[in-house]
Amino acid sequence: MTLSQLKYVITVAEEKSMNEAAKKLFISQPSLSAAIKEIEDEVGITVFHRSNKGVVVTQEGEEFIGYARQVVEQYALMETKYITKQGVKKKFGVSTQHYTFAVNAFIELVKQFGMDEFEFAIRETKTHEIIEDVKNFKSEIGILYLNDFNQKVLTKLFAEYGLEFQPILDCHIYVYIWKGHPLAGKEEIALEELEDYPCLAFEQGNNNSFYFAEEVLSTYRYKQLIRATDRATLLNLMVGLHGYTLCSGIICEELNGTDYCAVRLKSDEVMTIGYLARKGVTISALGQKYIAELEKYKDKAL
Numbered sequence: 241m242t243l244s245q246l247k248y249v250i251t252v253a254e255e256k257s258m259n260e261a262a263k264k265l266f267i268s269q270p271s272l273s274a275a276i277k278e279i280e281d282e283v284g285i286t287v288f289h290r291s292n293k294g295v296v297v298t299q300e301g302e303e304f305i306g307y308a309r310q311v312v313e314q315y316a317l318m319e320t321k322y323i324t325k326q327g328v329k330k331k332f333g334v335s336t337q338h339y340t341f342a343v344n345a346f347i348e349l350v351k352q353f354g355m356d357e358f359e360f361a362i363r364e365t366k367t368h369e370i371i372e373d374v375k376n377f378k379s380e381i382g383i384l385y386l387n388d389f390n391q392k393v394l395t396k397l398f399a400e401y402g403l404e405f406q407p408i409l410d411c412h413i414y415v416y417i418w419k420g421h422p423l424a425g426k427e428e429i430a431l432e433e434l435e436d437y438p439c440l441a442f443e444q445g446n447n448n449s450f451y452f453a454e455e456v457l458s459t460y461r462y463k464q465l466i467r468a469t470d471r472a473t474l475l476n477l478m479v480g481l482h483g484y485t486l487c488s489g490i491i492c493e494e495l496n497g498t499d500y501c502a503v504r505l506k507s508d509e510v511m512t513i514g515y516l517a518r519k520g521v522t523i524s525a526l527g528q529k530y531i532a533e534l535e536k537y538k539d540k541a542l
Contacts, residue, residue, distance in 0.1 A: 243315060245279045246308040248272060249287060253305050257294045303402070306376035332526040333361035335373040336383035337454045338442060338471050339513070340492040341540075345533035353526060364471065367454060368447035374516050375401040380527045382516035383534070385488075387509065389459070393451040398516065407514040408534050411541040413456055414489035414502035418478040423503065430506040431460065438464040440474045440485040455486045456511050475500070488513060490540050 248265060252272070255261040262269040280287050287301035297305065317330075332349075336342040346362045363369075363379065371394075373379040386394060386405065398405055415429045421437075423429050439462040442454045450458040466483060468474050477483040478500065488511065489502045515531055517523055523531070 241279050241282055243312065245275055246312055248275050249279060249305060249308055250312060252276060252288060252295060253297050253301070256296070258290075302372075302376060310377050329357055329359040330526075331359045331361070332524065332530075333363070333373070333379040334381045334383065334530065335363040335365055335370040335379040337367065337370065337385065338364050338474075339383060339488065339490070340495050341488075341490045341537045342383045342534065344492045344495055345530060345536075348533045349526065349530045352529065358526065366442070366444045366447065367452040368444065371397065371401065371403065371516065374403055374518065377518075380517065380524060381530060383513070384454075384516060385456075385511045385513045387456055387511045389456075390451045390453075402519045403516050404519045405514050405516050407512045408531070409514075409538045409541045410510055410512050411488040411490065413505040413507050413509050413511065414487050415484050415505050416478075416487040416491075416500060416502050417484045418482070419499055419501050420479070421482050421484070424501055426503055428504045428506050431457075434484060435463045438466045438477070438481055438483040440477050440483040441465060441467050442474075443467040443469045456509055457486060457507070488541065490537055 248261070251265055252258060252261040255264060258273055258276075259269050262272045265272065276288065283304065285300040285304060286298050287304055288295040289298055313331075334342070334346055343362065343364070346360070350358075350360055361379070363373065365373070367384055370379075370382040370384055374382040382403075384394075386407075395405065415423070415434065417424055423433060423437075426433075439455075441458075444452050444454070466477060466481075468477065474483070474485060475496070478485075486505065487502060489504070491500070491502055515534070517527070
């Protein structure tokens, strides 16, 4: 297989059409199709399903394209540094569930390394997309939680995708609410006490299975439930509707302000927050530093 063939595969995946990819690559459509067929025969997998409506990447193809992108990007870095002699920034990306401390750790990472030589990305996103991002090399590190309920299903998926989960901290479950909430002054809150208030949960899109829920106790039959897609909206709903969400109890007031608090939920449930990475792939210096920043929150887990 050649570098040109890898570029062909990546372009077809991006354009979702052999014709459009051929135009972009300035080659004929039959030549492109033949090159794709040749590389599929060589690696022994079907990268694309073809139809009258275009092409669709297969599950095996997604993994192959992830590796192909890494090879092409590394070649581009070498070419820029040693041939064209131009400066190029190294990239580091994180995909995470909505944890303020994960954002704060990212901030500390950027402060230490600076942005002159590095290009950073952080994606607060859906659980399944975190897994996909790490699998496809879009992010080096993924931050999510496991518990007794979702561990078996998610661990099996990690293994299928060639990923490993490493625990960072264990924590009890807390109710995250506005300080003006009627229950904000309590030391503990039972689920039954929350029935008159809406539970706020992050929308998981097409993968809205209980196992991919960002909040623990996802199978509980909540009397009131509102799903949202971002942190700012949830905070607004906490104030406007006295809503609540379930969280780790680790609060970064320097980012979210002092208007919110976490109250211990009456439950023996424990969640393990950790990081997801490619199995067998050495974590970069930036990745190791980011993990070290996350580990500083072990003492803050209650």
